[in-house]
Amino acid sequence: MQNDEVVVLVANAKGRARVDKFVSYTIDADLYSPEGSFSFECDSKYDMNRGNLCQIFVNRKCVMAGIIDTVRRSLSRSGPKMEIEGRSVASVLADSSVTKFGTLPRTLPQLAERLVKDLPFLSRKDFVFNSGSDKDKIKRKFVELSPGDSVFDVLKKAANSLGFLFWASPDGSLVFDKPVERGKADFRIHAFENGEEMDYIEGSVTETLNGQHSLIKVIGESQDDSDIKYVAASVKNDDFPFYRPLVVNWNENEGPAKKTAELQLATEKASAIQLEYTMSGHSQNGIPWTINAFCDVEDHYNGAVDSYLIKRRTFTLSRSEGKRTRLELQPGGSL
The missing domain is CATH 3.55.50.10 (Baseplate protein-like domains)
Incomplete structure (x- = not known):
C-alpha cells in the first residue's frame, strides 16, 4: 500500500501555514450535504485561527476547500496538542x-x-x-x-x-x-465468492424494500379556462417483487408530471441498495477516492456486481488503524 500524502495549507495573516504531521484526522464529504467537515489533531503548534481559509490535499490533489471553525490548544506533561475543526466553504x-x-x-x-x-x-x-x-x-x-x-x-x-x-x-x-445514472468508472472494488481475495478491509451490502414501490402514479389538477382536467403519469419499478403502488400529488407548476414520477422512481431505486466499504489508504492507483464518481464493484460474496456512485467518502487517520477511507455507494440518478 502506498503512503498517501496528506497536506493542509492554511491562509493566515503571515501568508500560509503548512501542516503535514498529524496524530489523527477525519475528512468527510457527502454528495447530498453542503457541509463537508474536517478535524485534525497535531502535537505541534501552528499559526492558524478560526475563520482562516484552508485547502486539504491528498497526493497533491485538493479534496476539500474549507473554513476553520474551531482551534483548541492545550499543554500537558505529555506535550502540546492542537485540535482544528472546520467545514467546507459551501457551509x-x-x-x-x-x-x-x-x-x-x-x-x-x-x-x-x-x-x-x-x-x-x-x-x-x-x-x-x-x-x-x-x-x-x-x-x-x-x-x-x-x-x-x-x-x-x-x-x-x-x-x-x-x-x-x-x-x-x-x-x-x-x-x-444532471444526476448521472451511469458513467465511466474511476475506481474498482472486488472480492471473490470465497472471500480469500478482496481489496477492502470490511464491506457490506444492504438491500431493502423500505420506501420502495412497484408503481408510482402522479395525479393532480390542471386549470385551463375554468375547465378542470385530471392529469396523470406513471412509471413502473420492474425490480420490485410484488404490487405496491404509490400516488403522488402534483400540480402543473411543478413541471411535467412524467418527470416528477421518474425522479421519484430514481430516488427510490437509489435507496434500495446501499454499499459500505472500508479501504486501506486514501487512494487507488494514486487517485484519491472522491464523491460523485462511479466505482465498478465486483463483490460476489456480498452479492453486488455493478457500477455504483460514491455518495460519501471519509478519510481517517488514527494510531491504531493508520490511514483508512470509508465509502458509501448507491445506484446513480438520484437528486
Missing part, C-alpha cells in the same frame, strides 16, 4: 439565511449571483453550470422565500425543480448538473 451557504426578499431572478446563474452577492469567500465565479443548467427558466413558485430559508436550500430547491443536482465539488466549486 457558508447552509449557515446564511436569505435576508433580501422580493422578486428573485428565475435562472440559476442570476439567482446564484444575487444570493451570494454579500456573502464572504464566494462569488459568481465559484459556480459551475453543466448540462444546460444555465438555460432553463425556474417556475416562480420555486423561488418564493420564507423567513429563515438558507441560501443553500433556495438554490437546491430551484435546481431540483429543473431536474438538476446541486453539490459542492472537492475543490470548492459549486456545481449544477
